[in-house]
Amino acid sequence: MAYSEKLLDHYENPRNVGSFGKEEDGIATGMVGAPACGDVMKLQIKVGKDGVIEDAKFKTYGCGSAIASSSLVTEWVKGKTIDQALEIKNTAIAEELALPPVKIHCSILAEDAIKAAVADYKKKHQD
Amino acid sequence: MLKFPIYLDYSATTPVDPRVAAAMIPWLTEKFGNPASRSHAYGWEAEQAVESAREQVAALVGADAKEIIWTSGATESNNLAIKGAAHFYKSKGKHVITVKTEHKAVIDPVRELEREGFDATYLDVQENGLIDLEVFKAALRPDTIVVSVMLVNNEIGVIQPIEQLGEICREKGIVFHVDAAQATGKVDIDLSKLQVDLMSFCAHKTYGPKGVGALYVRRKPRVRLEAQMHGGGHERGLRSGTLPTHQIVGMGESFRIAREEMAEENVRIRRLRDRLLSGLTDIEATYINGDVERRVPHNLNISFAYVEGESLIMAVKDIAVSSGSACTSASLEPSYVLRALGRNDELAHSSIRFSIGRFTTEEEIDYTIDLLHKKIGKLRELSPLWEMVQEGVDLDTVQWAAH
Numbered sequence: 001m002a003y004s005e006k007l008l009d010h011y012e013n014p015r016n017v018g019s020f021g022k023e024e025d026g027i028a029t030g031m032v033g034a035p036a037c038g039d040v041m042k043l044q045i046k047v048g049k050d051g052v053i054e055d056a057k058f059k060t061y062g063c064g065s066a067i068a069s070s071s072l073v074t075e076w077v078k079g080k081t082i083d084q085a086l087e088i089k090n091t092a093i094a095e096e097l098a099l100p101p102v103k104i105h106c107s108i109l110a111e112d113a114i115k116a117a118v119a120d121y122k123k124k125h126q127d
Numbered sequence: 128m129l130k131f132p133i134y135l136d137y138s139a140t141t142p143v144d145p146r147v148a149a150a151m152i153p154w155l156t157e158k159f160g161n162p163a164s165r166s167h168a169y170g171w172e173a174e175q176a177v178e179s180a181r182e183q184v185a186a187l188v189g190a191d192a193k194e195i196i197w198t199s200g201a202t203e204s205n206n207l208a209i210k211g212a213a214h215f216y217k218s219k220g221k222h223v224i225t226v227k228t229e230h231k232a233v234i235d236p237v238r239e240l241e242r243e244g245f246d247a248t249y250l251d252v253q254e255n256g257l258i259d260l261e262v263f264k265a266a267l268r269p270d271t272i273v274v275s276v277m278l279v280n281n282e283i284g285v286i287q288p289i290e291q292l293g294e295i296c297r298e299k300g301i302v303f304h305v306d307a308a309q310a311t312g313k314v315d316i317d318l319s320k321l322q323v324d325l326m327s328f329c330a331h332k333t334y335g336p337k338g339v340g341a342l343y344v345r346r347k348p349r350v351r352l353e354a355q356m357h358g359g360g361h362e363r364g365l366r367s368g369t370l371p372t373h374q375i376v377g378m379g380e381s382f383r384i385a386r387e388e389m390a391e392e393n394v395r396i397r398r399l400r401d402r403l404l405s406g407l408t409d410i411e412a413t414y415i416n417g418d419v420e421r422r423v424p425h426n427l428n429i430s431f432a433y434v435e436g437e438s439l440i441m442a443v444k445d446i447a448v449s450s451g452s453a454c455t456s457a458s459l460e461p462s463y464v465l466r467a468l469g470r471n472d473e474l475a476h477s478s479i480r481f482s483i484g485r486f487t488t489e490e491e492i493d494y495t496i497d498l499l500h501k502k503i504g505k506l507r508e509l510s511p512l513w514e515m516v517q518e519g520v521d522l523d524t525v526q527w528a529a530h
Contacts, residue, residue: 017509034527035473038435042511059511063437
């Protein structure tokens, strides 16, 4: 399958790989997908007191497109408020990486990972 | 000097041995006669070359040259054997037995027979990929007419017990066909002792050219077939079509070299395989697919847990190998052979078939071991599943949000 240079770059040199300590302040985690489907994404965000995402990390089990999509969103969410992060759409991810049609589900999963992480943050900080 | 990508896919095809290529060339240009031309020297010399190649093929497998029929390859041989025998003996019964892990070139002719009204049984294999003889015996019916079992499996390299299967079939008067496409030059085959009625061969897995193969058809006791290709009555009417002299000469030469060099070559290949095996099983959570003992040394099929199949193939683009995953579309299709062993989808997807051959070097094996260590390490570093397993989470107990 022919992949774009941007996609291959994110696959070869994924950004922000890793995990935050579970006890750190302002950490929220979104885990989406299932091993049997061939993709599992874990996205973690570190949100400051002002509601801005200061840092993000990911780990992904999945194909090259899934790895690249999640790597890309860790870059995109940084500096955004959690509500701005929710505006990142899968179509933008797919366009940026020039995902082939059969890999669009990877960008949808990456969008879902953002939603899941933000939902986790809101659950923890609803008071 | 390493040449990239490193070729470790000898089970898919092999390069033509330079000695084979050299033997073929004169038969394309100067000695171009039709072996069926009986009226002049061009035909006579071509016929002689074809017959001498027939002797060489027969010699590798302990057969008589009269028992060898030229075909275009193992797919055609399998079709001729399975459909030809079933059609010929259909008045005796309508049941055919094969195995779930057979090559598509056996499975699909059997499916075609089912469409024609035959009954078929596709046997399960054990977790090690081998047939259980008791399961086989239990599947036999009074109306079973044809059994087809491969000698060496193309994906996992296991060697099926065809000696015992042949005894059982002979005792019951059932035609026994064996696909030996992956076996020539790798295991000893002696058809003067084996109770096999039909055996398929091809040249290109044994350093010969693509596009030529052969079918062994036993004469004593005689096995009859209905031809699938009709025409000029070549090959005693079993397979019409002008014989491709150069291809046949190539197959003969490649089988001659196999017979003379296989003992020595297989020692070398086993040494390389052992080196690869110990180098790769050093990596945590790796599983060998197929029986560890009853397999050809040329094949090593390994699943790497907690990494995904397509990203694994992308990561190892410096080596030319086959994957257990046909992940070219949104729908994931793991290898049906690995599924038949009871491997789950994830392990079937993350498998790699390494196949070693005549031109593989120790340097290439060492490079491969090093590459896999680095890339598996990197992908697991990326894998949330690996992280969870390291933390002691049992993945089977996790509620996944399937999508």
